[in-house]
Amino acid sequence: MYKYDDYDQQLVDERIEQFRDQVNRRLSGELSEEEFRPLRLMNGVYLQLHAYMLRVAIPYGTMNSAQMRQFAYIARNYDKGYGHFTTRQNIQFNWPKLVDLPDILTELSKVQMHAIQTSGNCIRNTTTDQYAGASFDELEDPRPWCEIIRQWSTMHPEFTYLPRKFKMAVTGAPNDRAAVAIHDIGLRIRRDEQGELGFEVMVGGGLGRTPMIGKTICEFLPKEDLLSYLEAILRVYNQFGRRDNKYKARIKILVHEIGAEKFAELVEKEWEEIRDSALHLPAEEIEEISAHFTPPPFDVLPALSSSFSEKVGQDEKFAYWVQNNVREHKQQGYAIVNISLKPIGGIPGDISHAQMDVVADLADQFSFGEIRSTHEQNLVLAHVKRDDLYAVWLKLDEYGLATPNSGLITDLIACPGLDYCALANSRSIPLAQRISERFGELDRQHEIGKVQVKISGCINACTHHHVGHIGILGVDKKGQEFYQITLGGRADENAKIGKIVGAGLSTDEVVDAVETLINTYLGLRESKEETFLDAFNRVGETPFKEALYGAR
Amino acid sequence: MALVKNNLVVKDSWVKVDDEGDLPAGDILVSLTRWTEDRDALLARKGQVGVCLKSDENPEQILQDLSFFQVIALEFPAFTDGRAYSYARLLRERHGYKDELRAVGNVLRDQVLLMHRCGFDAFEIKAPDEKALQIWLDAQKEMTTFYQPTGDGRKTVMSLRQRKRMARGAS
Amino acid sequence: MTKQVITANRLDDGLAVFFDTHANWSASITEAAVVEKGEEADTLLATASNADNQLIVVGPYLIDVDQQGGKITPVRYREQIRTLGPSVRPDLGYQAK
Numbered sequence: 001m002y003k004y005d006d007y008d009q010q011l012v013d014e015r016i017e018q019f020r021d022q023v024n025r026r027l028s029g030e031l032s033e034e035e036f037r038p039l040r041l042m043n044g045v046y047l048q049l050h051a052y053m054l055r056v057a058i059p060y061g062t063m064n065s066a067q068m069r070q071f072a073y074i075a076r077n078y079d080k081g082y083g084h085f086t087t088r089q090n091i092q093f094n095w096p097k098l099v100d101l102p103d104i105l106t107e108l109s110k111v112q113m114h115a116i117q118t119s120g121n122c123i124r125n126t127t128t129d130q131y132a133g134a135s136f137d138e139l140e141d142p143r144p145w146c147e148i149i150r151q152w153s154t155m156h157p158e159f160t161y162l163p164r165k166f167k168m169a170v171t172g173a174p175n176d177r178a179a180v181a182i183h184d185i186g187l188r189i190r191r192d193e194q195g196e197l198g199f200e201v202m203v204g205g206g207l208g209r210t211p212m213i214g215k216t217i218c219e220f221l222p223k224e225d226l227l228s229y230l231e232a233i234l235r236v237y238n239q240f241g242r243r244d245n246k247y248k249a250r251i252k253i254l255v256h257e258i259g260a261e262k263f264a265e266l267v268e269k270e271w272e273e274i275r276d277s278a279l280h281l282p283a284e285e286i287e288e289i290s291a292h293f294t295p296p297p298f299d300v301l302p303a304l305s306s307s308f309s310e311k312v313g314q315d316e317k318f319a320y321w322v323q324n325n326v327r328e329h330k331q332q333g334y335a336i337v338n339i340s341l342k343p344i345g346g347i348p349g350d351i352s353h354a355q356m357d358v359v360a361d362l363a364d365q366f367s368f369g370e371i372r373s374t375h376e377q378n379l380v381l382a383h384v385k386r387d388d389l390y391a392v393w394l395k396l397d398e399y400g401l402a403t404p405n406s407g408l409i410t411d412l413i414a415c416p417g418l419d420y421c422a423l424a425n426s427r428s429i430p431l432a433q434r435i436s437e438r439f440g441e442l443d444r445q446h447e448i449g450k451v452q453v454k455i456s457g458c459i460n461a462c463t464h465h466h467v468g469h470i471g472i473l474g475v476d477k478k479g480q481e482f483y484q485i486t487l488g489g490r491a492d493e494n495a496k497i498g499k500i501v502g503a504g505l506s507t508d509e510v511v512d513a514v515e516t517l518i519n520t521y522l523g524l525r526e527s528k529e530e531t532f533l534d535a536f537n538r539v540g541e542t543p544f545k546e547a548l549y550g551a552r
Numbered sequence: 553m554a555l556v557k558n559n560l561v562v563k564d565s566w567v568k569v570d571d572e573g574d575l576p577a578g579d580i581l582v583s584l585t586r587w588t589e590d591r592d593a594l595l596a597r598k599g600q601v602g603v604c605l606k607s608d609e610n611p612e613q614i615l616q617d618l619s620f621f622q623v624i625a626l627e628f629p630a631f632t633d634g635r636a637y638s639y640a641r642l643l644r645e646r647h648g649y650k651d652e653l654r655a656v657g658n659v660l661r662d663q664v665l666l667m668h669r670c671g672f673d674a675f676e677i678k679a680p681d682e683k684a685l686q687i688w689l690d691a692q693k694e695m696t697t698f699y700q701p702t703g704d705g706r707k708t709v710m711s712l713r714q715r716k717r718m719a720r721g722a723s
Numbered sequence: 724m725t726k727q728v729i730t731a732n733r734l735d736d737g738l739a740v741f742f743d744t745h746a747n748w749s750a751s752i753t754e755a756a757v758v759e760k761g762e763e764a765d766t767l768l769a770t771a772s773n774a775d776n777q778l779i780v781v782g783p784y785l786i787d788v789d790q791q792g793g794k795i796t797p798v799r800y801r802e803q804i805r806t807l808g809p810s811v812r813p814d815l816g817y818q819a820k
């Protein structure tokens with residue numbers, strides 16, 4: 001895992017003092033709210049319905065046990081005992097006081113964490129594959145590149161007041177678990193014909209009011225040119241992105257309006273000028289940062305573990321969990337553990353301080369002290385010995401963290417919605433809870449198989465509902481909560497925007513509607529292997545539409 | 553209006569000129585429109601000339617003329633409009649503009665360090681007193697660690713690391 | 724006639740507060756000053772938004788309310804949630820007391 005050196009630490013420390021001063025100036029009236037707002041946002045501080053909210057960056061979703069314990073500490077001492085993991089691999093606290101925030105940030109800095117650029121029209125936290133460094137299908141661990149981007153983008157003097165927020169994601173595996181195609185910039189590590197590793201660069205992905213899939217503007221970018229190329233993209237965007245209308249200000253609109261080819265041309269022209277500048281990455285720098293991400297000291301283990309097989313045979317509940325929440329690891333004898341933050345009927349992504357401490361302990365004991373957050377709002381222990389799975393499961397189960405639903409219908413993704421969010425049209429969480437309860441029975445979930453439901457409380461699309469297999473968008477219809485359903489979206493390497501199936505549904509109708517969709521799928525699928533998405537792609541929307549709204 | 557320049561508060565001796573009407577004597581600051589329309593007249597007069605660009609006026613349009621200007625003022629209509637950061641870097645780092653680069657408009661202390669990093673060396677301020685100057689100077693020192701190479705000459709983290717590596721290699 | 728009250732978030736802790744009849748900010752909507760929509764409401768909002776109040780709260784705005792038997796209830800569901808707390812966590816927010 002990356003460890004700050006003195007420079008990284010100094011920057012964060014200085015930034016906190018800067019923010020402390022800004023808070024004091026706001027409290028004394030020297031700064032107006034209008035002036036203060038962008039400054040607090042750039043330090044992760046929102047104002048929500050009930051209180052301030054702090055969003056802490058978890059760079060590329062990797063944290064250590066000490067950092068997780070610090071979250072628990074903050075939840076206990078400065079908040080109301082819990083935190084919320086987001087689809088951008090970050091964590092949010094819902095009740096901090098403005099006057100405490102500089103101190104909270106100081107506490108975070110003690111474990112090398114910060115909230116810099118977790119909001120505002122700047123370059124945000126770069127996200128990646130939650131299985132980075134552990135999954136067998138990856139070409140290379142993407143995290144050194146995320147860290148290189150993190151440093152370059154932190155307090156970038158030129159790109160701190162962009163037309164709009166800017167999000168990047170990197171995947172090192174062909175199976176894209178980082179949803180790179182729906183980011184402002186998506187990077188996919190790939191090999192060229194000579195076998196060299198580099199990046200495919202996509203730009204202009206994004207959801208919100210005008211959902212768009214990113215377009216490839218560079219098939220293969222040599223690694224050492226990463227920063228100069230990114231700087232070229234950002235410079236074009238900063239100058240030419242629209243600033244007249246905030247709904248048209250994301251880079252996707254610029255790319256769409258001038259066309260990906262023209263955009264690529266502008267970037268190419270700019271890049272030629274700066275390619276050989278100080279942004280060119282020296283091999284030693286790449287090595288030094290990569291050295292932080294070398295694989296942990298794995299034990300040499302046999303392929304089969306008899307104690308593990310035995311437990312699977314003895315304990316059906318454990319076997320279920322293994323089948324669903326445990327993934328194959330690239331290292332023989334190890335496994336990847338998905339920790340579900342989706343108990344049946346629970347609040348997706350929420351975690352109590354006690355649970356945080358337990359996860360930290362388990363990471364220390366069984367996974368080299370390392371934890372991941374996922375864009376599905378879950379957690380991951382990336383390197384657990386198969387022999388240790390039973391012990392891990394027992395502890396997780398005791399703390400309500402072993403719901404065996406990874407990737408199943410109750411593994412719902414939901415934003416805070418109208419229960420917390422000042423921008424929301426309708427509530428997301430209660431709907432997630434009701435769907436979860438409706439399908440809570442385990443056998444039924446298994447029968448249904450893999451399907452992703454994503455619920456956003458407004459068109460900002462914080463849960464990526466457009467690319468959910470089933471997407472649900474909360475809208476406001478004359479003061480009532482209504483929900484609009486999209487079908488067939490996906491966020492993986494074949495990313496696609498889902499289709500709106502019909503008129504909005506009321507709070508009372510929407511859970512039944514989801515059940516109708518699922519039953520329709522079960523009725524028409526060719527085999528158990530055909531997933532909801534596969535079936536939808538085969539038959540199209542009509543049968544689903546008819547089931548929902550009747551044949552018209 | 554006063555300016556902070558070279559760590560001092562100085563009186564702004566430049567006169568902003570309207571798009572129409574007579575040209576006064578002395579040093580004047582004109583809009584891009586005036587520059588394009590009255591270029592010859594502006595060059596024929598005594599006294600220095602500077603140009604003031606709005607945030608949607610890309611300096612691309614004056615690249616041929618840079619040598620005529622002793623001041624280029626870039627406007628921040630709101631501090632959230634960040635186009636001029638790019639313009640400033642391009643003027644300084646690519647097109648070799650060496651004279652005064654002035655930040656005008658909604659220029660606040662919380663952005664002044666970023667502006668300085670991008671090449672601005674003069675800043676329009678409202679209250680031209682000693683206190684204002686001190687605040688301005690302090691604001692530029694709030695951060696001392698920088699990741700990005702720009703034309704401002706500040707050492708980047710990457711270059712400092714490189715130096716450490718070399719020192720380690722030498723010992 | 725539409726009744727309104729003024730709400731905002733308190734600057735130091737962010738909690739939802741209401742402008743009361745003594746021109747102070749109260750955590751309880753029951754103490755809010757109820758005014759008629761229109762001129763009366765706009766005048767009160769101007770006071771609630773003045774420089775002094777900018778040091779106490781953030782973003783004051785008017786909301787429609789129902790007033791029945793001394794009980795003041797916001798019309799919009801969003802505002803009801805602000806007077807109570809998250810509907811999914813009855814143990815948190817004003818509703819918890």
Ligand code: HEM
Binds near residue numbers: 183207414421423464
């Ligand atoms: C509760 C406070 C939040 C606020 C005020 C907020 C606000 C917004 C806004 C305004 C946008 C749209 C930006 C645009 O398209 O220009 C957005 C996008 C986004 N938010 Fe949030 N958000 C919040 C919470 C969250 C949470 C909890 C998550 C994760 C679960 C999240 C993840 C995202 C993502 C991934 C996008 C990008 C969607 C896209 O590509 O267009 N946000 N958010």
Ligand code: SF4
Binds near residue numbers: 417423424459461
């Ligand atoms: S989708 Fe809308 S309601 Fe949900 S968190 Fe984002 S901004 Fe808030």
